[in-house]
Amino acid sequence: MASLTRNVFVVLTFLCVLLSFVCFSNAQLSTNFYGSSCRNVAVIVRNAMRQAVSREQRLGASILRLFFHDCFVNVGGPTWTVPLGRRDARTASQSAANTQIPAPTSSLSTLISMFSAKGLSAADMTALSGSHTIGQARCTTFRTHIYNETNIDTQFAATRRATCPASGGDANLAPLDIQTPNRFNNDYYENLVARRGLLHSDQELFNGGSQDALVRSYSTNAVAFRRDFAAAMVKMGNISPLTGTNGEIRRNCRAIN
Incomplete structure (x- = not known):
């Protein structure tokens, strides 16, 4: 469990730091949101995930669950074009998570x-x-x-x-x-x-x-x-997204900037 927690934290911190360097935009979610500011973002994220999952196979399920939680308040699998640009909230509610999930x-x-x-x-x-x-x-x-x-x-x-x-x-x-x-x-x-x-x-x-x-x-x-x-x-990724000037891209996924 400790190893899993560390791996999740490392991957999420890497992704958050990566995305914190891109230019802010007022656009809505888009599959090409980082097209000009970070053209290789998909390759970078995919490689980071592959390396992390190869060290700890449970990480795939953990990241999938994290995405589920965020949107509601040999792993492999299907692929799809992900709409990007969803920002992190500046607040969190444990009670909302407990009642809505x-x-x-x-x-x-x-x-x-x-x-x-x-x-x-x-x-x-x-x-x-x-x-x-x-x-x-x-x-x-x-x-x-x-x-x-x-x-x-x-x-x-x-x-x-x-x-x-x-x-x-x-x-x-x-x-x-x-x-x-x-x-x-x-x-x-x-x-x-x-x-x-x-x-x-x-x-x-x-x-x-x-x-x-x-x-x-x-x-x-x-x-x-x-x-x-x-x-x-x-x-699910399009459930009430924070975009533009709403929310933020966290430098540390565990805390607001």
Whole structure:
């Protein structure tokens, strides 16, 4: 965990310092926002990320989660043209994060409602949930699901209980995707169809509700998942962006300038 935290901090600090040198502009988000001020920004960021992920594979999931949090208040994967120019806020709210970001215990109706409040559809939510194809979760976030709920494969539940006791071990980790935890693919949806979703909120996507058909489709059609995930990421990146003179580009991502 300490190694992961250091790597995340190093990468984020590098990116923030890099972007702090570009010229300020009043333009809105644009895929060519740094076209004249830092033409190689995409190559520089990509190389920094590749080096960081090669040292710590969990970093890919951490950066993806960071992007999710910011927009709501062998990793690989699909590619898309990212609209740039989104600035950092000068304030932060832990309470807003706690109330606006879905919890791992969320029901399907809550998930749909919370994403809808940000302008994202139920289909967007289901596609974005596919980010759980990489990364890990703490025992405390899935204990209730593996011990007290019935919409779960019994063998999968038994496997997870081996490292997540009924009492204690809250910080013990388990992969969100048991098949290929370090590869970005559609195995997450195959797991849901097989009742092997690690979090309660994961399995809610395939539990006799409105998203069952889409989950089943993604489980057999990786191309459709990658396409829809990329489109939903662009939509999420355009949630209430701070641009122009609003906000700032932090020199240190952990603190305002």
